[in-house]
Every structure is written in structure tokens, then in C-alpha cells.
Amino acid sequence: MKESRHLNDMKNTFLAAIALLFVSCTETSGITYFTLFNDTDKGVEVRAYNRDSRELLDVINIPPLSRYSKKQTTGFRDSTHRTFYSNDGVDSVRVIFDMSKVAVYVRHWNDGTDLGIFAGNQYQEHYITDEDVLKANPCSGDCE
Numbered sequence: 001m002k003e004s005r006h007l008n009d010m011k012n013t014f015l016a017a018i019a020l021l022f023v024s025c026t027e028t029s030g031i032t033y034f035t036l037f038n039d040t041d042k043g044v045e046v047r048a049y050n051r052d053s054r055e056l057l058d059v060i061n062i063p064p065l066s067r068y069s070k071k072q073t074t075g076f077r078d079s080t081h082r083t084f085y086s087n088d089g090v091d092s093v094r095v096i097f098d099m100s101k102v103a104v105y106v107r108h109w110n111d112g113t114d115l116g117i118f119a120g121n122q123y124q125e126h127y128i129t130d131e132d133v134l135k136a137n138p139c140s141g142d143c144e
Contacts, residue, residue: 030073031071031072031073032071032072032073032124033069033070033071033072033124034069034070034072034084034120034124034125035067035068035069035070035120035124035125035126036060036062036067036068036069036084036117036125036126036128037066037067037125037126037127037128038062038063038064038065038066038067038068038128039065039127039128039129039130040064040065040097040128040129040130040132040133041064041065042064042097042098042133043061043062043063043064043097043098044061044062044064044095044096044097044128045059045060045061045062045094045095045096045099045143046058046059046060046061046062046068046084046093046094046095046096046117047059047060047093047094047096047144048060048084048085048090048092048093049090049091049092049093049094050089050090050091050092051091051092051106052089052091053089055089057085057089057090058084058085058090060084062128068084070084070085084117084120084126090107090118091106091107091118092104092105092106092107093105093117093118094143094144095117095128095132095136096139096143096144097132097133097136099139099141099143100138100139100140100141100143101133101136101137101138101139101143102136102137102139102143103132103135103136103137105117105118
């Protein structure tokens with residue numbers, strides 16, 4: 001009888017601890033802005049793709065010397081993995097400059113490469129610069 005009471009007390013203590021754990025788990029969320037800056041004198045079109053499905057997921061147009069911001073909710077069920085894009089499956093990006101030059105960026109999930117065009121820096125920003133234009137390849141209007 002004493003053992004039964006002891007087991008009952010342990011069971012109640014365990015259930016109370018579990019209930020306390022669930023009550024103390026609150027979802028905190030906030031808003032984070034991810035910003036792409038076009039620091040060039042060229043019009044920029046950013047085309048985000050999923051390599052596996054070959055699907056175009058987003059097209060972002062940024063006029064010369066301006067920026068594009070994307071508001072994302074962060075928290076327990078956060079969407080920061082989407083960053084600048086509306087879908088978390090983006091793994092390749094084409095940055096097109098005035099429909100005359102293109103830079104292609106491919107994310108390889110396991111190689112540890114951190115390309116800012118996918119996730120930004122510690123401030124959730126990425127800058128497209130004249131250096132990117134110089135590194136881009138000519139595409140003569142057929143840039144997509």
C-alpha cells in the first residue's frame with residue numbers, strides 16, 4: 001500500500017512537471033526584414049530557382065541604386081530560412097544586369113559555402129555591387 005502511494009505520488013509529480021513544461025513553452029515571434037541592395041547603375045533582376053524541380057520560384061526586380069526588402073516572421077515556426085525569397089527551396093539564383101550580363105549562383109547544401117545572395121549577412125542584407133557586374137557573363141538579352 002505504501003509502494004502504491006509512492007508510485008502515485010511519483011506519477012503525479014511527473015505529470016505536473018510535464019504540464020509545467022508545456023505551459024512554459026511560449027511561442028515568441030517577431031518580424032525580420034531581409035534586404036537586397038542594388039549598388040550599381042544597372043537594373044537588376046534576381047531570378048530564384050529550385051534546381052531539382054527546375055521551377056522558377058521568385059523574380060525580384062531592383063532598379064539602379066535602390067533596394068528590395070522582404071518581411072519575414074521569425075520565431076518558433078519561423079520562416080527565416082526563406083530570407084529574400086517566398087520559398088525555402090531556393091538553391092540557385094540568376095542575377096541579371098540590364099538584360100545584358102548574368103551571374104549564376106548555386107547553393108550546395110553540404111559544402112559549407114555561405115553565399116550572401118541566398119541568406120544575407122548577419123544583418124540580413126546582401127549588396128549587389130559593380131564587382132558583381134564585372135564578374136558576370138555576357139548574355140546578349142537571352143539571360144533567363
